[in-house]
Each structure stands twice: as structure tokens, then as C-alpha cells.
Amino acid sequence: MVLLIIADDFTGALDTGVQFAARGIKTRVVVGADAALTHQNADVLVVDTETRHLPAAQAYAAVEGLVQRAKYAGFAYLYKKTDSALRGNVGAELAALLSASSSRQLAFLPAFPQMNRVTKNGVQYIDGVPVTESPFGVDPFEPVRHATVTDLLAEQTDLPAASFPALAADGSVPAEDGILVFDAATVDELRSTGRALLNNGGLRVLAGCAGFGAVLPELLGLGGADVTCPALDPRxxxxxxxxxxxxxxxxxxxxxxxxxxxxxxxxxxxxxxxxxxxxxxxxxxxxxxxxxxxxxxxxxxxxxxxxxxxxxxxxxxxxxxxxxxxxxxxxxxxxxxxxxxxxxxxxxxxxxxxxxxxxxxxxxxxxxxxxxxxxxxxxxxxxxxxxxxxxxxxxxxxxxxxxxxxxxxxxxxx
Structure with missing residues (x-):
């Protein structure tokens, strides 16, 4: 299998997995951090760890264990799928991915410009307002408390995190260790940052939502014939x-x-x-x-x-x-x-x-x-x-x- 995507809830697993499936890439979505990683008959495996509502320490442990197993299962790439409104244990789960993968850097592109959710100067915006001023800031179960992405990460991890502008396709990747948060206001900026990461060997371990997931098939050279939706019951x-x-x-x-x-x-x-x-x-x-x-x-x-x-x-x-x-x-x-x-x-x-x-x-x-x-x-x-x-x-x-x-x-x- 080429790519393992780790999501924290079921709908998020699907909205990222479909970015590959719709391009004719064999994709499976399974539930549980202990899900089997082999014999899945797929190029892309998406695992829903069901960790969004868990305490941060439990979410960290679930992702850490999954990533450690993934290293032995032969995946070429690991992608931590996060919520585009930054709900859940984002800091803890990114830290688990970075530590368990033994990587020095983790590129994080949280924007979903296809849904008007963008990152500017390190701040996450939903329909033009900071996420904390959007409906996600008053969610009764999981309100988002920080719009500045690095502030949100700092609540759950001591790993260094810094924000950067979108990269040009032929640009260089910052040298800092830790979690690198990249701006993106357009799909082109997601694509150009991804291209710069690819050119500098930085695509093996990644994080983002379905927005960046949508450009990954192109960056990773995956794809076949686009899929047509079947006819459905009209009720x-x-x-x-x-x-x-x-x-x-x-x-x-x-x-x-x-x-x-x-x-x-x-x-x-x-x-x-x-x-x-x-x-x-x-x-x-x-x-x-x-x-x-x-x-x-x-x-x-x-x-x-x-x-x-x-x-x-x-x-x-x-x-x-x-x-x-x-x-x-x-x-x-x-x-x-x-x-x-x-x-x-x-x-x-x-x-x-x-x-x-x-x-x-x-x-x-x-x-x-x-x-x-x-x-x-x-x-x-x-x-x-x-x-x-x-x-x-x-x-x-x-x-x-x-x-x-x-x-x-x-x-x-x-």
C-alpha cells in the first residue's frame, strides 16, 4: 500500500479518502486504531481512530501505536488528516505522528480553500472570519478556542511549531525542526507548497485536511480513470x-x-x-x-x-x-x-x-x-x-x- 491516512472521525476519514477514490485509486476506510494494516486490497488505507472526543493523552497513544505499526507495514507515505475547523486533539495527534515516525519535521497544511477555509498569517479562517468567531467557536461539545494554529498546537504539545507563508513550487523548505504550519488561501498555494515539499523530500510524513488531500494524488503520481457516481434510489x-x-x-x-x-x-x-x-x-x-x-x-x-x-x-x-x-x-x-x-x-x-x-x-x-x-x-x-x-x-x-x-x-x- 502506498499511503496511510489517519483520521479522528468517520466522516473526516471519508471526505479525505474520497479524494483518492474518485480518481480511480483503490481506497478503503476502516474504523479503529487497532485495524489491520495489511491484506486490505487497496493502494490507500484510511483509518478512523475515533479519537476526536478522547482525552489528549489517549489520542496521542492511539496515533503513536498506529504509526509504529505502519512503519513495519511498508507504507511509503503517512498523512495525519485533521479537521479543517481544528476540532479534536490536533496538537497531541500531530506530536504522536512526528515522534513515532522518527521524523525531524512535520509539514502541516490545515487549509481547505475549496470550502473557503483558509490559513493566513498562521490564523485559520472559516468563511472570512477566524475559526473562533465561526459556528465552530461555539460548538456545545468541542468549541475551538484558538484561531492561531500554533497556539492551538501548544495546548497539547511541547514540540516546537512555527508558521510560514505558502512556498513557491521551486522554493526551499524552512530548516526548523518540529511542526511547520503553512499558509494557504488557494488550491494553487496548497499545490505549490506540496511541490516544494516533494522536491525537498518532505512528503513522507504530512498533515492537513481534505483540502491538501485533494492535491496529494497529483503530487504522489497516483490516479486512474475518474469515477462516475452510480444511480441511487430517488427517495x-x-x-x-x-x-x-x-x-x-x-x-x-x-x-x-x-x-x-x-x-x-x-x-x-x-x-x-x-x-x-x-x-x-x-x-x-x-x-x-x-x-x-x-x-x-x-x-x-x-x-x-x-x-x-x-x-x-x-x-x-x-x-x-x-x-x-x-x-x-x-x-x-x-x-x-x-x-x-x-x-x-x-x-x-x-x-x-x-x-x-x-x-x-x-x-x-x-x-x-x-x-x-x-x-x-x-x-x-x-x-x-x-x-x-x-x-x-x-x-x-x-x-x-x-x-x-x-x-x-x-x-x-x-
Missing amino acids: LLVICGSVNAITLAQLDKAEQAGFTRLRLTPHQKLMPDYWRSADGRMTLDHIEETLAAHPYNIIETNDEGGNEPTAAAADALGLTREAMRVRIASGVGQLVGALFASPAVGTLLLTGGDTLLQCMNSVGVHELEPICEMERGVVLARFGCGGTTRYVITKSGGFGQADLLTALAKRIAD
Whole structure:
């Protein structure tokens, strides 16, 4: 295998892996830091370590162990995929990659200019504002506290880190040891910095998001025939476990366009095994009737007008915010597992990495094969289940324009 990509959540693993798969490069996405690294029948292997919500020390240990195993598995290149809004244990995981790889430098290109997420003078911007002033700065589970990338890294590692302008393709790489953070406001700047790194032997160990991942096939000389997205069931069911304001705007727009919208109650979200109870089974029957009667549907975990009712219910049960997050994702997974075989489901779109993971767990799936992007950051993947090939659309909660869901519905219906 040529390249190992290490991601910290499922949707992030897919949105980077698809940059290779869509170019005809055999790509597999698997879950778990202990996943097998050999006999995967792929040129690019993406491992979702599920470390975004772990304590920093645990995330470090998971990535360190994976990188040490990768050194013996024969990968030519290692790429630490980070969140383009800098969520998660970025400092700890980059430090683990640099230390375990025995490298002197780690080039880090956190920009995703294809999604208007850029790095200027070492500061990460989302749609023109510092990331701390964007919806990611007020995320209830993982707010981003620093827009200056080196400040964010310093919270979790003592390794030296410094910021640099984008490099010219024929430029030289700074001589400093440690984590080198490079600016990029355009894809061309990602490409030229990558070319300079390649010319100076600096592509073996890298870090960035799907933005830089999109130019890596060209830099590494990988690729075949571009992949065409297959025809899909024209019915669309959106399962949303994201609290991101970007996704909430998409749900509002879709509801205005005629999607049905079901908000799960705090009891349905927080009570273990609710969907296996008598009341849960009755609710499932009603949901299936709704899906059969309408072509476009949304099931979401957000309360109307804010999530205070669910937070209050969690407090009454003595749940921490982390326990609440896990319990909600697990409940949604059970719901999808119960509905999965119904023909009324149609094409399934899952938004949010926790939601995707639990939904796939519910049907016993731990590996996905990305195929293509339906829209930027919106990935179509396939997997085997019950002896047949099934498809699922995935996206991070922070991706996409307001009319994304209606545009996808139109696309799969055409």
C-alpha cells in the first residue's frame, strides 16, 4: 500500500479518502486504531481512530501505536488528516505522528480553500472570519478556542511549531525542526507548497485536511480513470445527529421545500434501548408509515428552538455532556438499524461522524469504500451488508451550502 491516512472521525476519514477514490485509486476506510494494516486490497488505507472526543493523552497513544505499526507495514507515505475547523486533539495527534515516525519535521497544511477555509498569517479562517468567531467557536461539545494554529498546537504539545507563508513550487523548505504550519488561501498555494515539499523530500510524513488531500494524488503520481457516481434510489432519508448551525440551516431550508421533519424527543434520544421497547416499536411503525408516504424525510436529534430540553433531561439523569453525546448517537444508531431493511428508507444520508459510526455499528459494518463526492465534502460510499451492496451518503455537520439537501434530492432524482 502506498499511503496511510489517519483520521479522528468517520466522516473526516471519508471526505479525505474520497479524494483518492474518485480518481480511480483503490481506497478503503476502516474504523479503529487497532485495524489491520495489511491484506486490505487497496493502494490507500484510511483509518478512523475515533479519537476526536478522547482525552489528549489517549489520542496521542492511539496515533503513536498506529504509526509504529505502519512503519513495519511498508507504507511509503503517512498523512495525519485533521479537521479543517481544528476540532479534536490536533496538537497531541500531530506530536504522536512526528515522534513515532522518527521524523525531524512535520509539514502541516490545515487549509481547505475549496470550502473557503483558509490559513493566513498562521490564523485559520472559516468563511472570512477566524475559526473562533465561526459556528465552530461555539460548538456545545468541542468549541475551538484558538484561531492561531500554533497556539492551538501548544495546548497539547511541547514540540516546537512555527508558521510560514505558502512556498513557491521551486522554493526551499524552512530548516526548523518540529511542526511547520503553512499558509494557504488557494488550491494553487496548497499545490505549490506540496511541490516544494516533494522536491525537498518532505512528503513522507504530512498533515492537513481534505483540502491538501485533494492535491496529494497529483503530487504522489497516483490516479486512474475518474469515477462516475452510480444511480441511487430517488427517495432520500436524512439522519442528522449534528448540532452545527450550518447543518441546522440546511434542515430549515429542506423543511421549507417540503421535506418532512421529525425531531426525536429527549426520552427517545436518552433512554437506552428505547427503540426496542413497546413504545419504541409503535413509534417505529409510525416513522415507517411517514417514510412510505413521503419521498424526502428528515429525522434529527435537535430540539426545536435549541437543545435545552435534552440538556435538562440529561442533567436529570445525571449524564455528563459527553455521556449525553454518546447516548444520543447510540440511540440514533439503534433507530437506523431498526429501519435499515425497510424499502421506504431509500437513499440514506448521515450527517455527523458520531451518527455515522453508530449507524454503521448498528448494521455490523466497520468498513466503507468511498466512491465519489456528490458535492464538495459530501461523500457517497458503499459497503456490503446481507450479501448485497448498499450505498450511503455522508457529510460532516459543518459542510455544505444552505440548499444542500434540496440540491441532493434533485440530483439523485434526475
